[in-house]
Amino acid sequence: VELSGSFTNTIDRIWEKLKGWGDKFLSIKGKAILIKAVIQSIPSYAISLFRLPKGLTSEIKRLCARFWWGSDHKNRKIHMRTWSRLCKPKIEGGLGFRDFETFNRTLLAEQ
Numbered sequence: 001v002e003l004s005g006s007f008t009n010t011i012d013r014i015w016e017k018l019k020g021w022g023d024k025f026l027s028i029k030g031k032a033i034l035i036k037a038v039i040q041s042i043p044s045y046a047i048s049l050f051r052l053p054k055g056l057t058s059e060i061k062r063l064c065a066r067f068w069w070g071s072d073h074k075n076r077k078i079h080m081r082t083w084s085r086l087c088k089p090k091i092e093g094g095l096g097f098r099d100f101e102t103f104n105r106t107l108l109a110e111q
Contacts, residue, residue, distance in 0.1 A: 007056045008042050014060060017042070018067045032095055035064050035106045040098045047100065057100040064097065 017038055025033065046052065051098065065083050088094025 007046065007052065010046060011056070011059055011063075013042050014039055014063055018063055022067065023058065026072075031068055031095075034096060035068065039064055039067075043100070047104045049109060052100065052104050054101065060100055 015036075021034055039060075043052070043056075061083055068086070083097075084099065085093070086095045087099040088098045090096050
């Protein structure tokens with residue numbers, strides 16, 4: 001995915017956080033908290049100001065999904081649910097992860 005230079009820093013910051021935590025043995029709850037509290041907060045400022053390219057939002061989604069399912073570059077694990085289903089609220093059977101495209105449109109609509 002070719003990303004503009006303005007947003008590569010965001011992807012790099014997310015990748016560094018995930019890479020640092022990837023070797024640790026985290027429970028499912030620990031992974032969910034890390035994704036929600038740390039990873040999804042990194043692009044929040046950019047999301048509130050700019051319409052992000054679809055390539056950027058899909059790359060963030062891809063990195064989060066790989067971390068969630070425990071995949072790496074060599075080994076791909078089976079994804080038991082789609083990422084869109086995991087982005088649904090907990091009351092609807094999801095885990096409450098953010099869908100960055102929808103979140104981006106919502107924040108821009110508020111302005």
